[in-house]
Structures are given as structure tokens and as C-alpha cells.
Amino acid sequence: MSGLCxxxxxxxxxxxxxxxxxxxxxxxGQSYADKLRSGGVPVTSIHEADLPHGFLPFAPLGxxxxxxxxxCRLRMSHDRNAFVS
Numbered sequence: 001m002s003g004l005c006x007x008x009x010x011x012x013x014x015x016x017x018x019x020x021x022x023x024x025x026x027x028x029g030q031s032y033a034d035k036l037r038s039g040g041v042p043v044t045s046i047h048e049a050d051l052p053h054g055f056l057p058f059a060p061l062g063x064x065x066x067x068x069x070x071x072c073r074l075r076m077s078h079d080r081n082a083f084v085s
Contacts, residue, residue, distance in 0.1 A: 003032050008039025016076050017045040023053035046075055 015036055019029040026047075036043045048055065048068045059069040 002028070004028065004035060008036055008041060012036065012039065012041045014042040015044075017043065018056070018072055019045065019047045020051040020053050020055055021047070021049035022051065025053065044075060046072055 015033070017029050017033045019026045023029070030045075030047075033043050033045050048071075051065060051068050055065050056069050056072065059066040
């Protein structure tokens with residue numbers, strides 16, 4: 001079931017969303033981030049405009065995917081520390 005189809009639970013943890021430009025779920029990902037934010041959930045997001053859906057495990061195949069994955073890891077590490085503090 002889509003997270004867009006209900007209410008945001010009061011105890012929803014902070015979220016980090018990653019979307020890609022060539023991703024059939026890009027718009028839904030952004031809508032979900034907006035819905036969480038409107039429900040008071042701390043949300044960070046990254047949009048990799050020139051990468052396809054599912055790019056994270058394909059980083060070994062090329063430098064652009066490696067760069068995208070590294071950016072995600074860095075942001076997630078930063079956000080995790082910010083949410084815990």
C-alpha cells in the first residue's frame with residue numbers, strides 16, 4: 001500500500017527520500033515527502049536528476065552512479081546525526 005493513501009502516524013520517524021530523474025516513482029516520492037512534512041515529520045531528500053530508478057546498487061558500473069551513492073551516504077550520515085542530537 002502506498003504511503004500516500006492514509007494519514008501520517010504521530011510516531012512516524014524522520015525520513016530520508018532519494019529520487020531519480022529517470023524514475024517512474026519520482027513524482028510519488030516527492031508527494032510522499034511533502035505529505036510527511038505536512039504531518040510534522042522531519043524529512044530530507046535528494047533528487048539525482050540524471051540517474052535512473054534503482055541507481056544505488058549500480059555504483060560500481062560508473063562514476064556518476066558512484067557520485068550519487070556517495071552523496072546519499074554523506075547526506076544520510078549527516079541527517080542521522082542531526083536527528084539523534
